[in-house]
Amino acid sequence: MALPKTSKSDKGLSLLETVALDMLAEGKTARQIADHLGISPGEAAQLAYNLLDREIITNVEQRRKLQVYRLEKIIEVLWQRVQRNADKDDVKNLIDVLDKLNVLLALNKENDAALEAKMHSYQLETYLQVLMSIMQKFMELAPTLMTAEQWQSFMAENLESARTLMITEGEE
Numbered sequence: 001m002a003l004p005k006t007s008k009s010d011k012g013l014s015l016l017e018t019v020a021l022d023m024l025a026e027g028k029t030a031r032q033i034a035d036h037l038g039i040s041p042g043e044a045a046q047l048a049y050n051l052l053d054r055e056i057i058t059n060v061e062q063r064r065k066l067q068v069y070r071l072e073k074i075i076e077v078l079w080q081r082v083q084r085n086a087d088k089d090d091v092k093n094l095i096d097v098l099d100k101l102n103v104l105l106a107l108n109k110e111n112d113a114a115l116e117a118k119m120h121s122y123q124l125e126t127y128l129q130v131l132m133s134i135m136q137k138f139m140e141l142a143p144t145l146m147t148a149e150q151w152q153s154f155m156a157e158n159l160e161s162a163r164t165l166m167i168t169e170g171e172e
Contacts, residue, residue, distance in 0.1 A: 020047050071101045124166045
């Protein structure tokens, strides 16, 4: 089945390139692409390398777009299957793919930021409690090193310094 090399798709690729790109995204080998397109394996490999260099691999944003394209293809198939059968595995798979797409497109970044802030707050509180416990133990081991008022001042000063340091690092 040899495809015309000159007609263009809406992506600016020839029909041959579009099919080759789709097959490449599916993980097909150059030989499989060649057999399907009716070209030599050498031409298929060259076409694949050119497409990768031009469309995908050279840029992280382009790789993200390829992943989005793949996920949307999977969503199309799963959506149709869910509409026909409403099989629980298809529904679960559809939800999983939609979740992956949301992560890839950072559609849940507000939730991620809130979770990160909550986790940082918990870590800060734990760190400060451990630090205070260590200073209390040190005070118990060397009670005559400073007066009670000096110990309190020392602990307050160091806890505030540690808190400030942890907050500053959390903002970076």
